[in-house]
Amino acid sequence: MNNERVDQIIEKHNGEANSLIQVLLEVQNENRWLPRQALERISEKLQVPLTRIQHIATFYKAFSLVPKGRHEIHICMGTACHVRGSQNVLDAVKNLTGINPGETDLDLKFSLETVNCLGCCALGPVMEIDGQIHGKLSPADTAGALKKYE
Amino acid sequence: MPRINSSAELEKLRESILSKIDPNKRTITLCSGTACHATGSKEVASSIEEEISKQGLSDQVDIRKTGCHGFCERGPIIVIQPEGICYLQIKPEDVPEIVSQTIKQNQILERLVYVDSVNEEKIIHETEIPFYKNQQRLLFGNNIKIDPKSIEAYLALGGYSALAKVLFQMTPEQVLEEVKKANLRGRGGGGFPAGIKWEGSRNAPDDTKYVIVNADEGDPGAYMDRSLLEGNPHSVLEGLAIGAYTIGAREGYIYVRQEYPLAVENVGLAIKQAEEYGFLGENILGSNFKFKVIVHQGAGAFVCGESTALMTALEGRAGEPRPKYIRSNIKGLWEKPTVLNNVETWANIPLIINEGADWFTQYGTETSNGTKIFSLVGKINNTGLVEVPMGMTLRDIIYKVGGGIHRGRKFKAVQTGGPSGGCLPDDLLDLQVGFDELTQAGSMMGSGGMIVMDEDTCMVDVARYFLEFLTDESCGKCVPCREGVRQMLKILTNITQGKGKDGDIELLEELGETAKEISLCALGQTAPNPFLSTLKYFKDEYEAHIKGKKCPALYCKELIAYYIDPEKCQACMACLKKCPSDAIIGGKKTIHVIDQDKCTKCNTCFDVCPPRFNAVKKISGEPVPSPIPEEERIIAKGSKEK
Amino acid sequence: MTKTLITIDDKEVEAAEGMTVLEAAQSVGIAIPTLCHNEKLEPYGGCRICTVEAEVNGRKKLVVSCVYPVEQNLVVRTRTEKVNRVRKMILELLLSHAPDSKQLQDLAKIYGADKDRFEKEASFCIHCGLCVRYCAEVKKKNAVGFINRGAKREINFNPELAVKECWNCKECFPLCPTAALQAAYVFIEAQISSTPSFEFEKN
Numbered sequence: 005m006n007n008e009r010v011d012q013i014i015e016k017h018n019g020e021a022n023s024l025i026q027v028l029l030e031v032q033n034e035n036r037w038l039p040r041q042a043l044e045r046i047s048e049k050l051q052v053p054l055t056r057i058q059h060i061a062t063f064y065k066a067f068s069l070v071p072k073g074r075h076e077i078h079i080c081m082g083t084a085c086h087v088r089g090s091q092n093v094l095d096a097v098k099n100l101t102g103i104n105p106g107e108t109d110l111d112l113k114f115s116l117e118t119v120n121c122l123g124c125c126a127l128g129p130v131m132e133i134d135g136q137i138h139g140k141l142s143p144a145d146t147a148g149a150l151k152k153y154e
Numbered sequence: 155m156p157r158i159n160s161s162a163e164l165e166k167l168r169e170s171i172l173s174k175i176d177p178n179k180r181t182i183t184l185c186s187g188t189a190c191h192a193t194g195s196k197e198v199a200s201s202i203e204e205e206i207s208k209q210g211l212s213d214q215v216d217i218r219k220t221g222c223h224g225f226c227e228r229g230p231i232i233v234i235q236p237e238g239i240c241y242l243q244i245k246p247e248d249v250p251e252i253v254s255q256t257i258k259q260n261q262i263l264e265r266l267v268y269v270d271s272v273n274e275e276k277i278i279h280e281t282e283i284p285f286y287k288n289q290q291r292l293l294f295g296n297n298i299k300i301d302p303k304s305i306e307a308y309l310a311l312g313g314y315s316a317l318a319k320v321l322f323q324m325t326p327e328q329v330l331e332e333v334k335k336a337n338l339r340g341r342g343g344g345g346f347p348a349g350i351k352w353e354g355s356r357n358a359p360d361d362t363k364y365v366i367v368n369a370d371e372g373d374p375g376a377y378m379d380r381s382l383l384e385g386n387p388h389s390v391l392e393g394l395a396i397g398a399y400t401i402g403a404r405e406g407y408i409y410v411r412q413e414y415p416l417a418v419e420n421v422g423l424a425i426k427q428a429e430e431y432g433f434l435g436e437n438i439l440g441s442n443f444k445f446k447v448i449v450h451q452g453a454g455a456f457v458c459g460e461s462t463a464l465m466t467a468l469e470g471r472a473g474e475p476r477p478k479y480i481r482s483n484i485k486g487l488w489e490k491p492t493v494l495n496n497v498e499t500w501a502n503i504p505l506i507i508n509e510g511a512d513w514f515t516q517y518g519t520e521t522s523n524g525t526k527i528f529s530l531v532g533k534i535n536n537t538g539l540v541e542v543p544m545g546m547t548l549r550d551i552i553y554k555v556g557g558g559i560h561r562g563r564k565f566k567a568v569q570t571g572g573p574s575g576g577c578l579p580d581d582l583l584d585l586q587v588g589f590d591e592l593t594q595a596g597s598m599m600g601s602g603g604m605i606v607m608d609e610d611t612c613m614v615d616v617a618r619y620f621l622e623f624l625t626d627e628s629c630g631k632c633v634p635c636r637e638g639v640r641q642m643l644k645i646l647t648n649i650t651q652g653k654g655k656d657g658d659i660e661l662l663e664e665l666g667e668t669a670k671e672i673s674l675c676a677l678g679q680t681a682p683n684p685f686l687s688t689l690k691y692f693k694d695e696y697e698a699h700i701k702g703k704k705c706p707a708l709y710c711k712e713l714i715a716y717y718i719d720p721e722k723c724q725a726c727m728a729c730l731k732k733c734p735s736d737a738i739i740g741g742k743k744t745i746h747v748i749d750q751d752k753c754t755k756c757n758t759c760f761d762v763c764p765p766r767f768n769a770v771k772k773i774s775g776e777p778v779p780s781p782i783p784e785e786e787r788i789i790a791k792g793s794k795e796k
Numbered sequence: 797m798t799k800t801l802i803t804i805d806d807k808e809v810e811a812a813e814g815m816t817v818l819e820a821a822q823s824v825g826i827a828i829p830t831l832c833h834n835e836k837l838e839p840y841g842g843c844r845i846c847t848v849e850a851e852v853n854g855r856k857k858l859v860v861s862c863v864y865p866v867e868q869n870l871v872v873r874t875r876t877e878k879v880n881r882v883r884k885m886i887l888e889l890l891l892s893h894a895p896d897s898k899q900l901q902d903l904a905k906i907y908g909a910d911k912d913r914f915e916k917e918a919s920f921c922i923h924c925g926l927c928v929r930y931c932a933e934v935k936k937k938n939a940v941g942f943i944n945r946g947a948k949r950e951i952n953f954n955p956e957l958a959v960k961e962c963w964n965c966k967e968c969f970p971l972c973p974t975a976a977l978q979a980a981y982v983f984i985e986a987q988i989s990s991t992p993s994f995e996f997e998k999n
Contacts, residue, residue, distance in 0.1 A: 020470075021470055022468070022469050022470035023470065024470035024471075025450075025451075025453050025467065025470055026450065026451065028453070029412060029451055029453055052470075053932070053938035053941070054938070054954055054957075055928075055932075055938045055939070055940065055941025055942075055952070055954055055957075056471070056472075056938065056941065058941060058943055058952065058954075059472045059941050059942050059943055060453075060470075060471070060472050062943040062944045062945070063455065063472040063473065063629075063943075063944065063945045064452075064453035064454045064455050064472075064473075065453070065454030065455065066412055066452075066453040066454035067453065067454075081374070081623075082374030082375045083374045083375040083531075083532070083569065083572075083603065083605045083619070083620075084374075084375040084531035084532045084537070084605055086374075086619055087532050087533060087605065087607055087611050087616075088532070088533070089757065092756050092757050095754070095756060096734065096756060099734065119413065120372065120374040120456065120623065121373070121374040121375055121376070121377065122192075122413075123188055123189055123377030123380055123414075124188070124189045124192040124226075125189075125226065125375060125377070125529065125531035125532075125537050126189060126193075126226040126227040126229070126531070126537035126538065127189075127192055127193065128531075130192075137191075137192035139192060139193070142757075142758065142761050143734065143756045143757065143758050143761075144732045144734070144758045144761070144762065147734075455945070457945075472942075472945070477841050477860065477863045477864075479859070479863060479864050479865060480865065625946060625947060626946060627945075627946065628945065628946035628947070629945050629946065630923065630942075630944075630945045630946045630947065630948075630949035631841075631842050631923070631925075632841070632842055632843075632844055633842070633843055633844050633845075633886050633889055633890065633922075633923075634844055634882075634885075634886070634889075636923065636946060636947055636949070637889035637890070637892075637947075638885070638889060640946075640947045641889065641914055644915075664881075664885060665885070667881070667882075668881075668882050668885040668886070671847075671858045671878070671882055672844045672847050672858055672860065672882055673844075674841060674842075674844075
């Protein structure tokens, strides 16, 4: 993301230091990750120390300092899904993709994350990929679900 | 749309809206909350729109996409007004028939109505369905009546009349008295009386004050606030404006988790609409009161649901809580007096103002007034959002409203209060739900998550699960939580893996005491609760894990083995084909055997073995029987007939 | 300045309004152990070892003295059974990170803390935050900060700023109760010196 676009986003939030998190969220959503150069630009424009931005970028789960895959897999580990067997689904997906939660595979195809409650408890265990919900999953179903994604 | 500049103009507008509504006009109400989207309600919506247009009924039939109805287990759901005919689990293919038969010819499609699981009675009308009938939907009931993207729909229900009453007929002190009289206790978890919190801020000598809606809803399994914000955002805005007027705030924030995009969208839209009409902004309803609301999205941290951490996040910092020795209603956001309340708490305010504190206190118990929305989830038949009066028993909620345990299993425990709460066993099922009652029993109300567990749930694992969650979400500032909770997790993980030893329980209790007494915030202070409550009520499971190296619920992977009973196996190959680790040896007509070295305990074979054979068993605490000799595994034709 | 009368360990203490219990105790020479506290910095309340028992209107509770404000008629006890227990536990948890820290060892002797109670941890850092806070509040350079949260939290030097500022400063080094600071800095030094041409990239 170039500095011009970063500046636009900062402007939108009135260049205020307390909108830091909102600015970062917009950059993250648009760019799919937070490049170092964007953080430095934000630090300069909002007059906020870079170390504070780095703390925020690593404190909150929404942010990623490395590029994400084309498809983000979110596996719900909420309590309701947990009692319905989400751990087994997670293990199956880990096996199939070869990555752990928080990681992205080498082809930049999948990024895997666990989330705490997608609020679709009636469909538990639940996996969400690119906004699409796959519900009532058993470990055996996961291979079929993942095959659909290029 | 011209601004409304007085109470009279508001009523005139309302009359004009109501006059355009024909109560007898056919309306198809479709639940369009996030949970129903997940079951396909968007496709159903398109199908309905298409079919209505195709059959030339666009003028005669309204389509209303609403927020969550609550009966999430049976979504997508439609309710056809004015009769209140309720159809469940609709697919797009059902729509043409619904339109031709029910809409055009008033014929009920029996296959789509609710069927009682006990007496098999068919129930057509939504209000008669036990799930809804046994609730008291003071707040949630409106979700089904309105399109959340329409401010006029909210006005038609009487929306913003409470704000008008407060601005023109009441002083801030009178509003405060009413809220105090209603004894509205915080619905976010703390149960602190809202009126007292407001009073502190009102009396604080500062010209700048703030009000905040806590919509961070981080408890896993809880999504009530999302459904209120998605389904009826104006009710929260109205409550917030009333609160601002009472304490003297001119600015308010809604802190919503970014994981709730539809809620963010709907509340943003509601704010814009309210500003257009003059319910927010300068000179609200023509009065001297000015108030603006800003939406701020969370960025993925459970700890930001804690009020001081939330304020720190609003200030653009990492969400580390602050000591609460000086209360945030005196020194909160930017050191100014701040009232922070939960979504549901704010949504109750217009009700209390319109109907009065006396009306409100007729619901609930002496110390817990009003209703509470719970997310009833887990091993329950009727998963969904339920609103019941305080004082209803757990038994009634789980069995009358919830329809009992999933798949006919046996009830074991119900967990309330999220990661800060505890698990209550079956001999406490007659406990009346209320803030103090739940706390005394070793749990707490929390935000309203109610997770039902059955005999297949391992309670030691439940404690481990919550500690894992909290270790991940801890902000890391204070030692008792960052270090102590993590050590508790280590010990519990070892216990679930068969590595528990004598002294573990005592060490867990000691770590728990430290966390409880001196953690910086409630996350750490309540972290020991799931462990302490499961230890209190399910001590035998801990002892089985530690001493017997056995998991009685047959869940903990390191302590169980999967075994195919040779007497029952019919060699159908269902499990063999699906096993992801190729761990099953056998073939057609050859009894299957699990290679224990390859087995990853994924549970697939257990899931796919046909119920009529029921050959896959889970064993714990005893050695796996050796496989029968190969020769004996061949099934001769006809030899296995029952 | 209005005076507030409190009692600490049965001793009457006149404290100024707005003082913390720790400050009041220190003003009369009553020792309360601290790890994350420093007069030059804002109170942090992270290590919790300065916990004391406070009694207000007959109700006793444990409070963290470096941030707890004095109030009229407060009764404070700096050593009770419970206080001793929690301090011992804090030390044991921290000793798993930095068993060789002199400060921790001295306190461990007083409270009977066992440095081997918990398995040894990979990181020396006890997160007292003194280095981060000193650089932010006193030097105003923000060359070192925290990253991540929970148990994964660590201190992190910003390489570009470290190159510019830390060589000639290192004022935070003596503040560190363990060897963590030196370790983090040396690591960054190594990183910087191993990079062939190290340059800022502006825009």
